[in-house]
Each structure stands twice: as structure tokens, then as C-alpha cells.
Amino acid sequence: MSQITPIIYLILSLLQFIILLRFICQVMNVNYYNPVTQSIVKISGYILTPFNVLNLNSNTYFLFVILYIFTLGKLYLPMLDSVESYPSTGFLIITFGYLMKDLTNIYWYLIIISAIKSWFNVFVSHPIFALIDELCEPLYRIVRNILPTFSGIDFSPIVLLFFLQIVEAIFIPRIVQLGYII
DSSP states (O other), rough: TTHHHHHHHHHHHHHHHHHHHHHHHTTTOTEEEEEHHHHHHHHHHHHHGGGGGGGOOOOOHHHHHHHHHHHHHHHHHHHSSOOOOOHHHHHHHHHHHHHHHHHHHHHHHHHHHHHHHHOSSTTTTSHHHHHHHHHHHHHHHHHHHOOBBTTTTTOOOHHHHHHHHIIIIIIIHHHHHHHHOO
């Protein structure tokens, strides 16, 4: 069992990543005419086919539950090979913490890519950069409403990265720690 566990973990992580991208695209209401978004929807559609028995048509809440199930599987799988165990109710809270960590990690990289892309005008018309802009722009707008630009420099990516670091350093460990307490 221990030799196949990393392969299963890798497959579960890949499936969770694809569904997480679809979840983020649905929450941010991105343009579905973008070829990258269409690819994400098509690939995740194959993954969600067994779950469509419930006829929920992949709404946002349904996708969050599926993400939660995949994250639960990712955390539970390594426990099969070890003697470590979690309390059952605490394990559900720990799973939520790790799901939030995955979400903040994805947004961390999206914001970094968006900021670096803004320095160069070479590939700005590529569909993947259009998708990244659509995913980051609503968050940038919130920060820009609070903090105006100074001398034409936009500090919203830096503020968002700082906020994500705070969430990942303070809030997520407390959520996971709460799972150990319960």
C-alpha cells in the first residue's frame, strides 16, 4: 500500500487543483469564452461526471463540497500508512484549513504572475494572462477603493500578498490548531 500511496496522492492533488480552478473561475465570474477557461471547464467536467448523479449542475456550493471531499481524501490517504490519527470532528476542521491554504497558495501565485506580467508587454494578449487578470482584478479593485495609487504606482498586488501572508501565517494555523483541540 505504501508504494502506491504517493501516486494516488498526486492524482488526488491534480484533480483537486483542476476543480479548485473551476471553483475560482465560477466565484469570480470569469469570461467563459476564454479558451483556457473552456479547457478548465471541460477537464473538470470529466472529473465531476460521477458526482452529477445528484443533478446539481456543478453550482458553486456543490464544487466547494467536492473540493472539500478531495482535500479530505488528500489528508486521509497518508494517515493510512501512519499511526497518526485525528479526532473525527477535528479532522473536518483541519480539512477546511488545508483547503483554505490551497486557495491562498493559488491566489499567491496568480497575483505574482499578474504583477510580473504588468512589467512586460510581450505576452499580454495571451488567453492565460487574460484569465489571470480576470481572476485578480476584482481583488485589486477592492484594494484600490481603499488605498489609492501613489504617483502612478499600483500597490494593490503588494497589499493583497501581504494580506494572504497574514491569512496563511495567522488564521490558517489557528483553524488547523482548532481541529486538534476539538
